[in-house]
Amino acid sequence: MxxxxxxxxxxxxxxxxxxxxxxxxxxxxxxxxxxxxxxxxxxxxxxxxxxxxxxxxxxxxxxxxxxxxxxxxxxxxxxxxxxxxxxxxxxxxxxxxxxxxxxxxxxxxxxxxxxxxxxxxxxxxxxxxxxxxxxxxxxxxxxxxxxxxxxxxxxxxxxxxxxxxxxxxxxxxxxxxxxxxxxxxxxxxxxxxxxxxxxxxxxxxxxxxxxxxxxxxxxxxxxxxxxxxxxxxxxxxQQCSAVGMGVLNEGDVAVSLGTGGYILSPVKKIKADSAVILNTYPIESHYILESILPTCSSAVDWMRSNFFENLETEEFYSSIKKVLHSNLKTEVIHLPHFQGRGTPDWNNEARAAFLQIDFSVTKEQLLLSLLESIAIELKNNITQIESYTKKSIKKVVVAGGLTNNPAMNQLISDVLEIEIHKGMDAESTALGAFLVGMKALDPTINQEELLKNNPSTEREVLYFPNQSKKTYYEEKKEKWNDFYNKINL
Known part of the structure; x- marks a missing residue:
C-alpha cells in the first residue's frame, strides 16, 4: 500500500x-x-x-x-x-x-x-x-x-x-x-x-x-x-485550505474562520488594489485574492472568558446556537477590531467597541452583535472582491472552527445574502496540500475528480439566505459602516 x-x-x-x-x-x-x-x-x-x-x-x-x-x-x-x-x-x-x-x-x-x-x-x-x-x-x-x-x-x-x-x-x-x-x-x-x-x-x-x-x-x-x-x-x-474546500476556479470563494478570518478567491488577471491582497496560488495559471479579518474566534473566546466565564467551551457554543436560533434582535453595534482592522482599509489603529448600549442590554445581545459584526465584515470584504473581479459571488464555501456551528453558517448566509456550502472535512488545509502534492507527482491527475470522490466531501451541508431577515441585516450593515467611518475617519 x-x-x-x-x-x-x-x-x-x-x-x-x-x-x-x-x-x-x-x-x-x-x-x-x-x-x-x-x-x-x-x-x-x-x-x-x-x-x-x-x-x-x-x-x-x-x-x-x-x-x-x-x-x-x-x-x-x-x-x-x-x-x-x-x-x-x-x-x-x-x-x-x-x-x-x-x-x-x-x-x-x-x-x-x-x-x-x-x-x-x-x-x-x-x-x-x-x-x-x-x-x-x-x-x-x-x-x-x-x-x-x-x-x-x-x-x-x-x-x-x-x-x-x-x-x-x-x-x-x-x-x-x-x-x-x-x-x-x-x-x-x-x-x-x-x-x-x-x-x-x-x-x-x-x-x-x-x-x-x-x-x-x-x-x-x-x-x-x-x-x-x-x-x-x-x-x-490558506491557499491549501482553499484548494481543499474545492475553490479551484474563478468565481469560487472560500471563507476560513479560525483565530482570524480569511476570504480567498482565485483569479487569472491581476491588478494593484489596496483593498485586497493578491497572492500566488498553487493552481496552474491562477493567482488568488485574499482578504483578512484579524479577529474572529479569538473575539468569541474573549466574550466567553469575560461574560460567560462559568460556562465550559461546549456549553458556551450551545449558548451561541440558542442566541442565533432565537428571534433575538439588537440595536447594539459591535466593531470586532481587537487587533486593528485588516482589509479593506488596513487600519492598525482601529479598536474594538460596543455601541448603542443602554441598561436594558443583555450579554446575549452583546454576543449576538459580536457574531453579526464578523458576518458584516465578511460582507464588506466580499463586496471588495466583487468590485475587483466585476462579478457577483453566488456561492461561498466555509471552513474553520467558527463554522462548525450550523447557526453561525446560517447567520453568514443571511448577512451575505449568498448560498453557503459547509464541507464536513475539518482538515481542508491538509486535504488541499494532498491534492496539490498529488498533482505535482502526476500532472494528469484531475484534482476536481479526486476531491469529488473523496468520502469526506460527500456530506456537504447547504445554507440559504432567509429573506425575512434581509431588511434587518441591510440596515444593520449600513449602521455598522456608518459608525466605523465616524469613529475611524
Whole structure:
C-alpha cells in the first residue's frame, strides 16, 4: 500500500495526516505548539517545530511499518509570515518572530510613502505581518543577531530545510514577504534595497508544487525509512485550505474562520488594489485574492472568558446556537477590531467597541452583535472582491472552527445574502496540500475528480439566505459602516 504524508503547520498546532492515493485518511497526529504572547511581541522557540516534526515522523513510521505500507511522498503546508534567523550552520539564533507580532510597526510607518509602489510590485500593502519589516527590525535593533544571520526564512522553509537540506521557498510564501515581485516572479531589487535585505540572505524561489525534490536519506534514516521519498512544498496554509474546500476556479470563494478570518478567491488577471491582497496560488495559471479579518474566534473566546466565564467551551457554543436560533434582535453595534482592522482599509489603529448600549442590554445581545459584526465584515470584504473581479459571488464555501456551528453558517448566509456550502472535512488545509502534492507527482491527475470522490466531501451541508431577515441585516450593515467611518475617519 502506497501512502502520502501531509505535514500541516498551523499557528497553535502541527499535524501529520497519512493518506491513501484515493484521498482516504489513514492516520492522524496533532501536536500543540502554541506561541508565547509577550508585551509587544509574539514569539515561539524554533525547536518546538523540529520536535513536533520528529514526533510526527516517529508515529507515522510506526504506523507505516505495522501496516506494511510504503511512504511515497511528504507534502508540506504551513503558516506563512513568521520569521526565523539561521546562522551559517543552519542553527536558529533567536525565537521565531510570529506573524501576529507587530514590533515592526515603526518600520512600516517610516516607509508609508512607498506603500503604493509596494502594492504594485507585490500585490499586497505594507504591513508588519510580512517578513521584510521583521527583517529590517532585526537588523536595526538586534545587530548582533543580524551579523550572525546568513539566512532569513519562514517556518515552511525551515522545516523544508530539515527534510531536504535545501534552502528553498515557493511563490506562496515569497508573496508574503513584501520583497517578491509577483509579476516577474523573483526577488525585487528595489524592494530589497528599501528594506535593507540582501538577496543572498533569502532562500531561492521555486514554484509551489514543484516536482523532483527528494527527502534527505539522513532524515528518513532516523525513522527507519529506507526507500526514496519525494518532497513537495504544496504552498501556504490558506491557499491549501482553499484548494481543499474545492475553490479551484474563478468565481469560487472560500471563507476560513479560525483565530482570524480569511476570504480567498482565485483569479487569472491581476491588478494593484489596496483593498485586497493578491497572492500566488498553487493552481496552474491562477493567482488568488485574499482578504483578512484579524479577529474572529479569538473575539468569541474573549466574550466567553469575560461574560460567560462559568460556562465550559461546549456549553458556551450551545449558548451561541440558542442566541442565533432565537428571534433575538439588537440595536447594539459591535466593531470586532481587537487587533486593528485588516482589509479593506488596513487600519492598525482601529479598536474594538460596543455601541448603542443602554441598561436594558443583555450579554446575549452583546454576543449576538459580536457574531453579526464578523458576518458584516465578511460582507464588506466580499463586496471588495466583487468590485475587483466585476462579478457577483453566488456561492461561498466555509471552513474553520467558527463554522462548525450550523447557526453561525446560517447567520453568514443571511448577512451575505449568498448560498453557503459547509464541507464536513475539518482538515481542508491538509486535504488541499494532498491534492496539490498529488498533482505535482502526476500532472494528469484531475484534482476536481479526486476531491469529488473523496468520502469526506460527500456530506456537504447547504445554507440559504432567509429573506425575512434581509431588511434587518441591510440596515444593520449600513449602521455598522456608518459608525466605523465616524469613529475611524
Amino acid at each position: 502506497n501512502v502520502y504524508l501531509v505535514i500541516d503547520i498551523g499557528t497553535s498546532s502541527m499535524r501529520g495526516i497519512l493518506y491513501k492515493q484515493t484521498g482516504e485518511k489513514l492516520f492522524h497526529v496533532q501536536l500543540s505548539n502554541k506561541p508565547s504572547f509577550l508585551p509587544g511581541r509574539v514569539e515561539q522557540a524554533v525547536a518546538d517545530w523540529e520536535d513536533c516534526l520528529n514526533e510526527i515522523m516517529t508515529q507515522m513510521s510506526r504506523f507505516i511499518k505495522n501496516n506494511q505500507a510504503t511512504l511515497q511522498a511528504i507534502f508540506l503546508t504551513a503558516q506563512r509570515s513568521s520569521l526565523i534567523c539561521l546562522d551559517s550552520d543552519g542553527e536558529p539564533l533567536m525565537p521565531a518572530i510570529m506573524w501576529q507580532d507587530k514590533r515592526s510597526n515603526e518600520i512600516t510607518s517610516e516607509l508609508a510613502a512607498y506603500n503604493q509602489m509596494i502594492i504594485e510590485k507585490t500585490g499586497a500593502p505594507l504591513n508588519p505581518v510580512y517578513l521584510a519589516p521583521k527583517i529590517s527590525w532585526v537588523k536595526r535593533y538586534l545587530p548582533e543577531i543580524a551579523a550572525k544571520t546568513t539566512t532569513y526564512l519562514s517556518i515552511a522553509d525551515y522545516i523544508g530545510y530539515q527534510i531536504t537540506g535545501e534552502y528553498l521557498t515557493d511563490y506562496t510564501y515569497a508573496s508574503r514577504t513584501s520583497l517578491y515581485n509577483i509579476h516577474e516572479e523573483k526577488w525585487d531589487e528595489e524592494l530589497l534595497a528599501l528594506f535593507n535585505v540582501e538577496k543572498e540572505e533569502l532562500c531561492n524561489i521555486i514554484p509551489p508544487a514543484k516536482s523532483g525534490r527528494k527527502t534527505r536519506r539522513e532524515f528518513l534514516g532516523k525513522f527507519g525509512i529506507e526507500n526514496d521519498v519525494a518532497f513537495v512544498s504544496a504552498g501556504g496554509d
